[in-house]
Ligand SMILES: [Zn+2]
Ligand SMILES: [Zn+2]
């Protein structure tokens with residue numbers, strides 16, 4: 001644990017760029033206590049994360065808050081993007097990836113499951129039209145790549161995809177070393193549990209206390225945390241029902257709420 005001297009960390013670190021549900025918190029037009037809270041941990045951009053290990057930097061999801069998230073985290077170089085699924089709150093910042101490829105002058109690998117690669121290519125076709133370089137670096141230069149079950153090597157790290165169920169759809173979680181990022185899930189298939197053994201840090205969807213058809217509730221997330229047995233668990237994709245300070249005190253041992261800007265170190 002800890003950031004070490006001069007911010008240098010041994011092992012990998014994961015930064016929560018956003019810990020909020022699809023609306024973000026505060027929600028437009030809502031006057032509830034959490035949406036009006038002065039605690040910065042109650043202000044949640046859409047769910048996303050950045051993982052750093054050695055010289056490698058990975059981005060998990062590219063939602064509509066991507067630009068603001070990159071500025072806040074001083075993020076100007078990434079080696080690859082891993083997309084969990086194609087819901088708007090995880091994808092619709094895709095155009096802002098041009099900020100990175102404008103600087104790097106290189107194609108940026110974007111990994112996603114097969115159906116999601118097809119979806120992105122179809123819905124953001126202006127990015128992928130072959131031979132159309134009229135816009136130069138004014139559009140993101142992306143190299144879409146399919147993840148299946150196999151681990152993906154990127155720089156200093158290996159990224160293991162972890163298939164998840166997200167309502168009737170599918171989402172992809174990812175494991176790097178002893179950390180797993182499992183946002184947007186309502187069920188973990190039995191075949192994915194062997195990929196989640198011996199975790200130090202589990203980051204998992206925990207939307208709110210009461211049930212939801214496509215996300216784990218807190219009680220469900222607690223049960224998954226117990227089953228997986230990670231050293232520490234962080235709940236993310238939080239709604240405006242969750243007041244950080246009051247809720248954090250109520251959680252079981254070794255389970256915490258994520259908040260924007262939180263950095264978690266992992267050996
Ligand atoms: Zn989401
Ligand atoms: Zn509210």
Ligand SMILES: [Zn+2]
Pocket residue numbers: 085087166184
């Ligand atoms: Zn989703």
